[in-house]
Amino acid sequence: MAERAPHATFWEASRGRWHAEPASATRSPFARDRDRIIHSGAFRRLRYKTQVFVAPDGDHFRVRLTHSLEVAQIARSLARALGLDEDLTEALALAHDLGHPPFGHSGEDALERAMAPWGGFDHNGHALRIVTRLESRYPGFDGLNLTWETLEGLAKHNGPIYAPGWALAEVDAAWPLDLASHAGLEAQIAAIADDIAYDNHDLDDGIRAGLFSIEDITAAVPFVAECWAAVTTRWPGVSARRRLVPALVREQIGRMADDLLATVRARLAEHDVRQVADVRGAGRTLATLSPALAAEVQVLKDYLRQHMYRASAVVRLRDPSEAVVASLFGVLHERPELLPGDWAALCPADEPARARHVGDFVAGMTDRYALKLYEALVGPSPLPQEMVT
Template identity: 50%
Template sequence: MVTAPFAVNAHASRGRLYDEPASPTRSPWQRDRDRVIHSSGFRRLQYKTQVFINHEGDFFRTRLTHSLEVAQIARSMARHFGADEDITEAIALAHDLGHTPFGHAGEDALSLAMEPWGGFDHNTQALRQVTVLEQRYLQFDGLNLTWETLEGLVKHNGPVSHVSGWLRDYTAAHDLELHTFASLEAQLAALADDIAYHGHDLDDGIKSGLLTLDDLVDVPVVSDALREARRIASSLPPRPVTAFGAGSRTGDAPTTSSASIATQDQRLRHEMVRRIVHALVSDVLTQTRKNLVELAPQSANDIRHAARPVVSFSPAMGEANAQIRSFLFANLYRHWKVKRMTHKAKHVVAELFDTLGSSPGLLPDGWREQADTAADEAGRRRVVADYLASMTDRFAMEEHRRLTDLSVPG
């Protein structure tokens, strides 16, 4: 239930770009969340890279599972402050809709390729996805989300200082007040994003074998969580483990195996990650509560026009969070095995862009017609960027083979 005076208020909503009758059963924010969940862009997140490319394993996080984890953390924090959980969840679920295949490697390649034609940014592309590219309704393009959800989507990381190209044209017609902060709900989604990916990237890094638990003993917050997890593990009686209880019905004594050792390591890893997330969330709740007392906001606009973000880590935790990020960059994201995949992913995206950009007649139906009717070269290149950004990892690899390998049917 929404109780805080600074929460977004459905009764004061600025509405939708295209008028629609109100839902008799759902708030505007619930309707926005549901439209995001049912969108084609959201479904495609299932096969888009977080860190590890889709074919590297079934149990690594994808953009979809990441978005679900962000939404869970953000919604829990919103409930703590009496903010609106539904719009928090809608923004969290939608925040990565603009990501390319192959994660940040794909974005880097597409951003570089699009430099002469207005650039590429996944936050702007997420707004483009929900306002232009989704085509589900007879009356309009996009999902026709509320002003508040669109504002939160494009500004969840703070005011947008550099506005050009498509974003400039869009906001000239639909002013999202890019110079201000977003609502408390959007700020919660932004910090939940940091918390989720630090927790699950550490988890996936260890699961992949690129990191070990011993690598983490000097990382702030992480080391404390690991130490406590190990202390708890050492205080428990031995847990006899057999594969799925094999032998228990015959009275055979449990046997020690590599499977049982791995299971113990998994439990230790999960306990550590759980404690990392708890520490980060607890700090955000404590510091944000202090910030709210200091600001004493009486409306969502008071949050938007504050001098700095209201949702934040404490200074000490902010520094620790930056050190966790630095550790992940140095030891996981720039690990030589990840860099090899990154190199190949950038090559695929760059070659697709060059091929389709110089020969838009190779685009499939629908996309080709859009390119043919574009006003200029920048418009044609934007259509190609939209097409590439819409791809999943595996579709991008298949399309690259179709366009470069004579043995693969076009």
């Protein structure tokens, strides 16, 4: 491990684990957290969960698992450059999407509406619920028994939380996570690495899917145009777009990373940050792009929202995806005996516990499992037939 800077989160000063365990002879507590996340069932299921395109729709498009791996690579590189704890940063990056239900934001919207009478659904709170309660890999405790710092980073990677939903509130009540303060820099870096990854890799997937061309996006987004000009100038003899578009993505990620590092270093100096407590008490997020580049990147985000996330090829699956999730929740909530195995046996009789138990099960489904169970319990899938096979 590279030498850590004073503003890093030091595992030697960790607040520990909820359930005491002997130390590992080969790994720091944060490295152990990372490994537990990788070996979890929830992490494996990300392979078949939607990122933008419904997972069965094309083998080359990103899904939650590949996105999480890409975020972790970017986050770890940034952490190394800043002298942070790389293992903690990587653990947070790998776990940041664990709480997403099937079918991406469509599934989350449907589950939020379905569970509204019992407190609703939030993927971030559900991620905490997974790692503290739902994973059952260890005989001595529920969950993964992660360190306080990893739980704190998962809870607050997007900033302080003043009104937590029921799932996060339950975790916080059992082991307070200081929700009103900022998290350490490792969590902040994992969060912005997520932004950097999806802004750039969604551009790549959007071009691959034919939703827009490189000519379209360079005409509309000056930042992309500038980076494209740099790439084509650097490689004047290369005409194959399949080589140049990945080079464009690398160029953009590199520029964002360089800008981020310069901005973080300037803010560390501005706030005289000397330890992780200073990061938490700075009163602002320290890991951001500079205002100038953030404004340029916002143009890219707006373009992707309009031409990718709202593209007809994506939108046409939104209503049927929501229908699958809503119907599954409705059927299983009304007839919990249809839940498989221990899920049925352990289903509470009283509310809101019963609805939340069913919500846990639905949220854990992969896209393809949700489609198969829908056909078994409800009927023919409302999604196009090619999405079901």
